[in-house]
């Protein structure tokens with residue numbers, strides 16, 4: 276008798292789980308469809324035409340694109356769109372359009388709306404929703420302020436050989452950090468992203484750590500006595516005062532013209 280009841284219970288539970296799984300899968304599909312529309316109306320009858328067609332009119336972009344990281348993405352089925360159309364959406368209406376205005380109205384431009392990028396980089400949407408972020412969600416900036424969608428190097432402009440080359444994308448807007456400084460902080464040679472998450476962070480100024488740990492990543496020095504040596508000087512009494520950069524000590528963390536210990 277008891278076994279019989281338990282059997283029914285398990286059967287019902289299994290059905291419930293089956294149904295809820297089924298409907299969850301269904302709603303995922305629906306969400307996918309919304310995202311691929313990328314918040315921009317392109318004619319629903321548009322179909323994918325493939326990169327060779329785009330190359331007929333956008334020759335230079337198609338040529339550059341062959342060397343980009345994104346050109347290696349091969350979608351599972353033609354339905355999802357490949358190469359150009361993975362970001363720009365199905366292009367047949369755009370190809371057929373006659374006037375320039377029609378051309379613009381029939382293709383997605385992800386420079387104006389990052390949804391086309393979030394389709395594959397959903398984690399970046401999360402980073403941009405953290406408290407301190409570049410104003411991409413507010414529409415004041417776009418992914419393409421820092422990234423070249425067609426070129427060989429994803430992060431603009433891609434020359435990694437020098438301090439200025441590597442951080443050029445940032446210096447366009449943040450001239451104060453550019454220097455040149457009499458006393459440079461060599462950390463900047465590693466790139467701004469050593470200390471900042473340029474997408475967003477839970478910490479002020481988009482720092483990857485809120486406290487001395489940011490600096491101790493590179494400046495930790497094992498000490499023999501009880502001291503806590505950093506550089507060639509004991510920091511035992513300094514570190515408890517506050518973060519190295521805002522505790523009143525190394526206030527010129529990007530470089531200084533006055534003091535070799537990076538003070539203003």
Ligand code: HEC
Pocket residue numbers: 324325326328329330331332333359360363365366367369370375378379380382383384
């Ligand atoms: C028959 C020629 C032709 C073909 C083929 C073509 N385009 Fe275009 N495309 C144009 C013209 C013309 C413009 C408008 C340029 C202008 O305003 O200066 C344009 C503009 C664009 C824009 C900018 C739209 C905007 O609003 O900023 C994108 C993106 C674009 N094309 C992508 C594509 C993609 C992807 C393909 C392949 C699916 C493609 N094009 C195929 C001619 C073409």
Ligand code: HEC
Pocket residue numbers: 326329330333336337338340345358359360361362363384385386387417419424425
């Ligand atoms: C990774 C996503 C992505 C892929 C893949 C991609 N594009 Fe783009 N495309 C963009 C973004 C983002 C912009 C907006 C650039 C801006 O605002 O500066 C853009 C802009 C354009 C434009 C108009 C502006 C311009 O630079 O002239 C054309 C035309 C274009 N793309 C064509 C193509 C073609 C052709 C391909 C394939 C060979 C392609 N795109 C592949 C993301 C992409």
Ligand code: HEC
Pocket residue numbers: 344345348361362385386391392393394395396418419422424427428429430
């Ligand atoms: C169809 C899926 C897809 C779309 C859409 C897409 N990406 Fe990507 N992206 C990828 C994949 C896959 C990689 C390479 C694998 C990886 O490292 O994540 C990549 C790599 C990148 C990189 C690193 C490139 C490098 O040179 O190291 C950047 C930056 C990037 N994407 C930005 C964008 C931006 C901006 C957009 C929108 C304009 C976009 N992506 C749209 C799939 C996509």
Ligand code: HEC
Pocket residue numbers: 389392393396399403409411416417418419420421422430468473474
């Ligand atoms: C303020 C400049 C800036 C903006 C705006 C920006 N990025 Fe980035 N992004 C960077 C930098 C810098 C890196 C390299 C980080 C590193 O070296 O650790 C990067 C790395 C990436 C990467 C590859 C490495 C990774 O973390 O997966 C992807 C993908 C990417 N960004 C996507 C995007 C997308 C999508 C957008 C728009 C929604 C965007 N980015 C907007 C600066 C930016």
Ligand code: HEC
Pocket residue numbers: 408409410416420421444445446447448449467468471473479480481
């Ligand atoms: C197109 C212009 C632009 C580019 C390129 C740019 N930024 Fe910014 N940045 C801004 C704006 C605008 C703000 C202010 C955001 C706000 O007040 O909401 C900002 C804010 C910041 C802040 C926080 C400043 C504060 O006082 O809170 C840091 C740190 C930062 N950016 C670093 C970077 C780094 C690193 C790069 C390169 C990977 C970069 N930015 C590229 C425009 C830009």
Ligand code: HEC
Pocket residue numbers: 442445446449452453462463466467468469470471480482520521526528529
């Ligand atoms: C060694 C770590 C480090 C590196 C590398 C670094 N920053 Fe910073 N940055 C900081 C710290 C720490 C602050 C916060 C200073 C404060 O709160 O007083 C900051 C603050 C900022 C601010 C806000 C304005 C200000 O000065 O307080 C901007 C903008 C900024 N950084 C841009 C950049 C850019 C652009 C680069 C690359 C050229 C870069 N940072 C590299 C650590 C770093």
Ligand code: HEC
Pocket residue numbers: 460461462465469470489490491492493494506507519520525528535536537
């Ligand atoms: C990516 C590694 C790295 C990070 C992170 C880093 N630094 Fe540096 N820093 C260096 C290097 C390399 C030098 C030059 C060599 C040296 O003096 O140790 C340097 C030099 C300095 C100097 C000058 C030391 C002297 O004796 O002349 C100070 C001060 C300094 N850093 C403070 C900071 C502060 C504060 C932070 C955190 C906001 C920080 N650093 C984060 C790599 C880093």
